Amino acid sequence: MSLTTEHARPSYDPVSLSPLSFWAKSPAEREEDYAVLRRERPVSWHPPAEGSMMPPQEGGGFWAVTRHADIAAVSKDPETFCSGEGIQMEDVPLDILEAVSSFLATDAPRHTKLRKLVSSAFTPKRVKKIEDQIKDQARRLVDHLVETGDCDFVEHVSRRLPQWTIFEMVGVEDQETREIATHAADGMVSWADEDVRAGREPAELLTESLMQLINVALDLAEARRAEPRDDLMTNLVQAEVDGESLTDEEIAAFFCLLSIAGNDTTRNTISSTMRQLTLNPDQRAYLVEDYDARIGTAIDEFVRWATPVMTFRRTATRDTELQGQRIREGDWVVLFYASGNADTEVFDEPGRFDLSRTPNPHIGFGGGGPHYCMGNQLAKAQLRAIFHELLTRAPDIEADEPVYLAGNFMQAIKSMPCRLNLG
Amino acid sequence: MACIKVDYDKCTGLGICESLAPEFFEVSDDGNLTLLEEEAGPDALDDVREAVAGCPTEALSLKE
Numbered sequence: 001m002s003l004t005t006e007h008a009r010p011s012y013d014p015v016s017l018s019p020l021s022f023w024a025k026s027p028a029e030r031e032e033d034y035a036v037l038r039r040e041r042p043v044s045w046h047p048p049a050e051g052s053m054m055p056p057q058e059g060g061g062f063w064a065v066t067r068h069a070d071i072a073a074v075s076k077d078p079e080t081f082c083s084g085e086g087i088q089m090e091d092v093p094l095d096i097l098e099a100v101s102s103f104l105a106t107d108a109p110r111h112t113k114l115r116k117l118v119s120s121a122f123t124p125k126r127v128k129k130i131e132d133q134i135k136d137q138a139r140r141l142v143d144h145l146v147e148t149g150d151c152d153f154v155e156h157v158s159r160r161l162p163q164w165t166i167f168e169m170v171g172v173e174d175q176e177t178r179e180i181a182t183h184a185a186d187g188m189v190s191w192a193d194e195d196v197r198a199g200r201e202p203a204e205l206l207t208e209s210l211m212q213l214i215n216v217a218l219d220l221a222e223a224r225r226a227e228p229r230d231d232l233m234t235n236l237v238q239a240e241v242d243g244e245s246l247t248d249e250e251i252a253a254f255f256c257l258l259s260i261a262g263n264d265t266t267r268n269t270i271s272s273t274m275r276q277l278t279l280n281p282d283q284r285a286y287l288v289e290d291y292d293a294r295i296g297t298a299i300d301e302f303v304r305w306a307t308p309v310m311t312f313r314r315t316a317t318r319d320t321e322l323q324g325q326r327i328r329e330g331d332w333v334v335l336f337y338a339s340g341n342a343d344t345e346v347f348d349e350p351g352r353f354d355l356s357r358t359p360n361p362h363i364g365f366g367g368g369g370p371h372y373c374m375g376n377q378l379a380k381a382q383l384r385a386i387f388h389e390l391l392t393r394a395p396d397i398e399a400d401e402p403v404y405l406a407g408n409f410m411q412a413i414k415s416m417p418c419r420l421n422l423g
Numbered sequence: 424m425a426c427i428k429v430d431y432d433k434c435t436g437l438g439i440c441e442s443l444a445p446e447f448f449e450v451s452d453d454g455n456l457t458l459l460e461e462e463a464g465p466d467a468l469d470d471v472r473e474a475v476a477g478c479p480t481e482a483l484s485l486k487e
Contacts, residue, residue: 076481115435120454123438124445365479370435372479377442 009061010325013037013044017064017336020051020192023408027338031351034066034339042067043323049408051192053202054091062089062313062332063325068343068363070323071335074314075367081314081333082107083371089313089334089408096206099214100188100260102253104371110241111370117239117246118254119374121169121232127377130169131385137164138385142393146420153399153418158270159263161386165378166262170255171224171231177216184212185259192407195414210256217255218248232258264410265308266379269364270386271413272306274399276353277391283355288391298355299383304362305353307338310411312366337363338411396421424462425487427471431456433482440474440483447471456482 015033016022022030037044048060065071074081084107086097097105103114120126141160148156159182167178187209191202200208220233228234236251246254277284287294316331327333340363342350347357365373373379390397398419405412427447434456440448446467449457463471463485475483 112435116454119436120450120452123436123450123452123454124441125438125450125452368479368481370433370480372435372437374435374437377438 009059010045012047012061013041013064015041015044016046017334018047018049018061020406023192024406026404027411030338031342034336034342037064037066038339038343042070043325045325049090051090051202053191053206054093060332062334063322063327064334064336065322066336066339067323068340068346068361071337071340071363072367074322074333074335075363075371076369078107078314078370080317080320082317083111083312083314085315087312087314089311089332092206093203096203096210099210099249099253100256102250102257104257104261108370113241114250114254115370115374117235117241118232118258121235122374122378124377127381130165130378131381133168134161134165134381135385135388137161138382138389141386142389145390146393146422150417150419153274153416154267154271154413155415157386157390157418158267158274158413161270161382162263162266165266165382166258169232169262170258171220171229171233172216180212181216181259182263184209184216185256185263188213188256188260189264189410189412190405190407193405193414196405213256213259214252217252220255221248221251261373262375262378264412265373265375266382268308268410268412269302269306269379269383271399271402271416272308272411273302273383273387274390274397274418275402275413275416276302276305277387278398278400280353283353284391287355287387288395291388291391294355295384295387296380297358297360299380300360300362300364301353301355301357302383303364303379304341304347304357304360306411307341307362307364308411309364309366309409310338311336311408312371335367337367340367394420394422396423424464425468425471425485426462427458427460427475428484428486429456429458430482430484433480434478435480435482437479439477439479443474443477444470448474 015036044064046061046064083105087105103111163182172178187205190196191205197205221237224234224237287298312335314333316327318329320327365376400417402413402416405414436450436454438450447460475485
C-alpha cells in the first residue's frame with residue numbers, strides 16, 4: 001500500500017492570516033481578506049502565526065474558521081473542540097497559559113465548577129445591584145472629562161470605567177494597586193506590540209506582567225483570608241472545589257483572567273463606539289432622540305462593531321470534518337469572530353453601523369457554548385451608563401483616528417484623541 | 424400552554440433568560456438557574472420564546 005493522502009494537509013491558503021503584516025492592517029482591510037475566505041474557503045489551513053513566542057511545531061499550522069455559522073457550531077461543541085489545550089492562536093508557554101487562563105482554558109467538568117465560583121457575581125440580579133454604582137462612577141468620570149477638556153479618550157474615559165467596575169467587584173481597593181493590575185493586565189495581551197514591549201522580548205513582557213498580577217492577587221488573597229469582605233476575592237479564598245480549597249496558583253489565575261477580561265474588552269468597546277458615533281452622526285442623533293428605548297438594541301451593534309476579542313483557539317479532540325475539510329485530532333482550530341460578525345449570510349449590510357439592527361445575533365461575546373462571556377450583562381450596564389453620561393453632558397464630543405494595538409488577539413485601541421466641542 | 428425544559432448540564436447560569444423573561448427564570452445567588460414556572464401561557468409566550476432562543480449555551484427548550 002502506498003502512503004495514501006488520508007492525512008495529507010491541504011496547501012496553505014493564499015490568503016494568509018498568519019503574518020504580522022496581516023494583523024498590522026486596519027480592521028476594514030482585514031475584512032477584505034475575511035470576505036474572500038468566507039465566500040470561497042470558509043475553513044482554510046494556515047501556517048503557524050508569525051511572531052510566536054515559541055518555535056512553531058514542524059508542519060504545524062491552524063485551521064481558520066471564518067463563517068458565523070461554523071464559529072457558532074465549533075463553540076457549541078466543546079467535546080470535539082476543547083479549550084484545555086490552549087486558547088491563543090500562537091503557541092504560548094504552557095506555564096504562562098495555566099497561570100493566567102483559569103477556567104477560560106479549561107474543559108468540563110472542571111470548567112463548570114471553577115466558572116461557577118465567580119459566575120454568581122455576574123447574574124442579572126447582582127449586576128442590577130451594582131448598576132447604580134456604575135452610573136455614579138460614569139457620572140464622576142464625565143465630570144472629570146468635562147474639567148479636563150480635550151484629551152486622550154482611552155486614558156480619561158474608556159480605561160477608567162471598566163477598571164473601576166471589575167476591581168470594585170474583585171475587591172482591589174486602592175487606586176494605585178488598581179493601576180498596577182490594569183497595566184499588568186494590558187501587558188498580558190500586548191506581547192506583539194513593539195511600543196508596549198519597549199525593547200523586551202514577548203515572553204519577557206508576559207512574565208513581568210504576570211508576576212505583577214500574581215503579587216497583587218496573593219496580597220489580596222491574604223488580606224481576605226484574614227478579614228473576609230463581600231467581594232469576589234473573599235468568595236475565592238473561601239471556595240471549595242471537590243472538597244478542596246483553591247491553591248494560590250488557582251486564585252492568582254482567577255485574578256488574572258478577571259483583570260484581563262474585565263478591563264480590555266469593555267474598554268475597547270467604549271473606545272470603538274465613541275469613534276463610530278463620531279463617524280456616523282445620523283446614528284448618534286437617532287440614539288440620542290430616544291436613548292432609553294434604543295440603547296438596548298444599540299449596544300449589540302456597539303459590540304458587533306468592536307469585536308474586542310478577535311480570535312480564540314480550540315483544539316480538536318478527535319478526527320472530524322468541517323466544511324469538507326478533514327480535521328485531525330490535535331489540530332488547532334481558530335475562530336475569527338470579527339469575520340463572523342461581518343458575515344453577509346447573517347447580517348444585512350454588515351459594513352453599516354446600524355443602531356436599530358434587529359435581530360443582531362453577533363458573536364462579540366462568543367459563539368455560544370460553555371465559554372460564552374460571563375460578563376456580558378456587566379459590560380452592557382457599563383456601556384449604557386457611560387454613553388448616557390457622555391451624550392448628555394458632552395453631546396458633541398468627537399473622537400479622532402484611533403491607534404490600534406498590534407497583535408492577533410485583542411482588537412484594542414491604545415489611544416484616541418477626543419474633542420469635547422462644549423462651545 | 425407551552426412547557427419549558429432546562430438542560431442543567433448545559434446551563435452555565437448566565438441569566439440572559441432572566442433578563443428577557445424574569446417571571447420564568449431566576450439565577451439564584453449560588454449561580455444556579457431556577458425555573459419559576461414550567462408552563463408559559465399565550466401572553467408570555469413571546470418573551471419565553473425569546474429567552475429560549477437567546478440562550479447561548481442552548482440549555483433551554485420549549486415544547487409547544
